Amino acid sequence: MAYVVTDSCRGCRFTECVTVCPVECFHVDDTMTYIDPENCIDCGGCVPVCPVNAIEPDYRLAADKKFWIDVNRKRAAETPVLTARLPPLPGADARRQELGR
Amino acid sequence: MMGSALDRADAGGFRIAVVGSGPSGFYATEALLRSGTPLAVDMFERLPVPYGLVRFGVAPDHPKLKLVTAAFDRIATTPGFRFIGGVSVGRDVAVDELRESYDAVVLATGADVSRSLGVPGENLPGSHHAGDFVAWYNGHPDYCDCDFDLDCEAATVIGHGNVALDVARILAKTADELRRTDIARHALEVLAESRIREIHVVGRGKPSQAKFTAKELRDFLDLGACETTVDPRDVAPDDFTPENPQDPELAEKLSLLRAFSQQVSTKRRRCVFRFGLSPVAIRGQGRVQTIAFAQQPSRAIGDIDCGLVFRSVGRRTTPLAGVPYNEHQGVHANIEGRVVEGASVISGLYVCGWSKRGPSGTIGTNRGCGMATAEAVLADLPARTGRRSGDPDALLARLRPRVARMVSYRDWVAIDAAEKHRGALLGKPREKFVSVADMLAATDV
Numbered sequence: 001m002a003y004v005v006t007d008s009c010r011g012c013r014f015t016e017c018v019t020v021c022p023v024e025c026f027h028v029d030d031t032m033t034y035i036d037p038e039n040c041i042d043c044g045g046c047v048p049v050c051p052v053n054a055i056e057p058d059y060r061l062a063a064d065k066k067f068w069i070d071v072n073r074k075r076a077a078e079t080p081v082l083t084a085r086l087p088p089l090p091g092a093d094a095r096r097q098e099l100g101r
Numbered sequence: 102m103m104g105s106a107l108d109r110a111d112a113g114g115f116r117i118a119v120v121g122s123g124p125s126g127f128y129a130t131e132a133l134l135r136s137g138t139p140l141a142v143d144m145f146e147r148l149p150v151p152y153g154l155v156r157f158g159v160a161p162d163h164p165k166l167k168l169v170t171a172a173f174d175r176i177a178t179t180p181g182f183r184f185i186g187g188v189s190v191g192r193d194v195a196v197d198e199l200r201e202s203y204d205a206v207v208l209a210t211g212a213d214v215s216r217s218l219g220v221p222g223e224n225l226p227g228s229h230h231a232g233d234f235v236a237w238y239n240g241h242p243d244y245c246d247c248d249f250d251l252d253c254e255a256a257t258v259i260g261h262g263n264v265a266l267d268v269a270r271i272l273a274k275t276a277d278e279l280r281r282t283d284i285a286r287h288a289l290e291v292l293a294e295s296r297i298r299e300i301h302v303v304g305r306g307k308p309s310q311a312k313f314t315a316k317e318l319r320d321f322l323d324l325g326a327c328e329t330t331v332d333p334r335d336v337a338p339d340d341f342t343p344e345n346p347q348d349p350e351l352a353e354k355l356s357l358l359r360a361f362s363q364q365v366s367t368k369r370r371r372c373v374f375r376f377g378l379s380p381v382a383i384r385g386q387g388r389v390q391t392i393a394f395a396q397q398p399s400r401a402i403g404d405i406d407c408g409l410v411f412r413s414v415g416r417r418t419t420p421l422a423g424v425p426y427n428e429h430q431g432v433h434a435n436i437e438g439r440v441v442e443g444a445s446v447i448s449g450l451y452v453c454g455w456s457k458r459g460p461s462g463t464i465g466t467n468r469g470c471g472m473a474t475a476e477a478v479l480a481d482l483p484a485r486t487g488r489r490s491g492d493p494d495a496l497l498a499r500l501r502p503r504v505a506r507m508v509s510y511r512d513w514v515a516i517d518a519a520e521k522h523r524g525a526l527l528g529k530p531r532e533k534f535v536s537v538a539d540m541l542a543a544t545d546v
Contacts, residue, residue, distance in 0.1 A: 021465055022463075023172050041169055045462065046465065053347075057316070
């Protein structure tokens with residue numbers, strides 16, 4: 001298994017996850033972060049720190065979100081590793097409130 | 102290799118001592134060395150081997166988590182880093198001596214004292230701290246001579262955290278399920294002879310209040326010889342309905358427990374989760390025989406008969422001479438990583454990880470925690486310029502005659518290779534050395 005970043009991250013990109021990842025397996029592009037499933041050690045540390053609950057273990061994803069497994073694998077291979085927190089994207093806090101978190 | 106052949110430190114810049122080589126110590130080190138500030142880090146470790154609870158806490162059947170050591174090894178190869186193993190801060194060298202010679206001292210000493218239940222009989226033979234059992238099966242040199250007598254039919258684990266689940270799962274697995282892990286050989290031999298058929302996992306709270314994670318609970322789905330159940334007397338049907346359905350972690354945990362509660366027992370062993378039970382006494386003639394629980398107005402709570410008890414109700418940090426202690430939290434007294442005496446900061450003394458905030462979170466939580474402490478250190482360093490009176494290398498020269506052997510990271514690499522070689526012969530990822538003497542002997546090749 002591995003953990004997977006899903007759609008809630010899009011447009012927020014809080015990147016709290018990056019701070020707690022013990023193996024630096026988060027990658028990033030302009031819209032969101034991705035987990036490299038080859039390097040993730042399944043510690044689960046990123047799940048509770050995500051302000052918008054965007055991260056889930058792969059087996060727990062709803063059927064209509066399973067495709068994020070492949071998206072994470074593919075995009076992690078194409079994007080750089082993020083080693084330190086970034087400022088959240090503009091509008092991230094508004095989005096968090098919209099999601100009721 | 103001679104013990105004196107430590108990796109050379111960069112002589113310029115600030116000198117920082119990190120005490121402890123578990124996750125938080127490594128992550129504080131990483132943040133310090135990446136800061137761009139000219140500095141060097143000496144990491145002190147009591148044992149000849151690094152990684153703290155990743156080596157001695159993470160269960161042998163969780164090998165994926167142990168891959169984090171690759172990150173620690175990367176940090177250890179950063180220029181400016183030295184590992185100084187085999188030196189016990191507090192015994193071989195005082196914290197105050199370190200403070201004289203380093204610009205900053207970061208304590209990352211963990212939480213290695215198990216808390217007591219505070220009930221009569223908890224020290225009867227057969228009643229153990231869960232943490233001692235974990236250290237024993239993981240081959241910690243201080244615990245490898247512990248005697249765990251598994252010649253009884255029932256064991257009770259008190260506590261609903263992840264350590265309690267580790268202990269229950271190791272007791273529930275067969276020797277064949279553990280044989281190809283890095284479990285210490287002495288533990289495998291004792292577990293192979295275990296007569297335990299029933300494991301009670303007892304907690305005070307309701308299912309929704311259990312602290313263990315869904316991920317740890319899932320491990321109980323695929324045990325070869327053990328069925329997992331929930332005692333029906335302890336739960337009402339709506340105990341499995343999450344109050345907050347938005348919380349997928351809680352929802353999964355409760356749905357697993359619900360599934361366990363409907364399980365029919367067919368396997369040789371049985372692991373029974375119990376809820377709402379507060380132990381009041383452990384009783385027995387010469388050794389543990391029963392545990393008694395607080396009675397409830399709604400129902401009578403029967404005793405649990407068992408020959409073994411593992412208490413898993415939290416841990417605290419060992420106090421160190423020269424470091425104020427927060428008795429209430431069981432950590433070195435600190436405000437956001439700066440050690441304090443009352444309200445005043447002790448300059449140049451810091452803390453991170455479990456010895457800063459208590460035993461909670463995963464390995465990665467300690468990365469954020471170590472980074473936060475490193476930021477405090479870096480913010481204070483300019484004001485520390487020229488304040489130390491001693492020199493770290495002179496201190497190490499004074500220390501050398503006080504210890505059996507100072508162990509470098511290169512020495513650890515030799516120990517690591519020897520352990521992996523021993524393991525390969527047995528079909529295991531590693532067979533740990535369980536005595537300091539054997540660890541040191543492996544550095545001589």
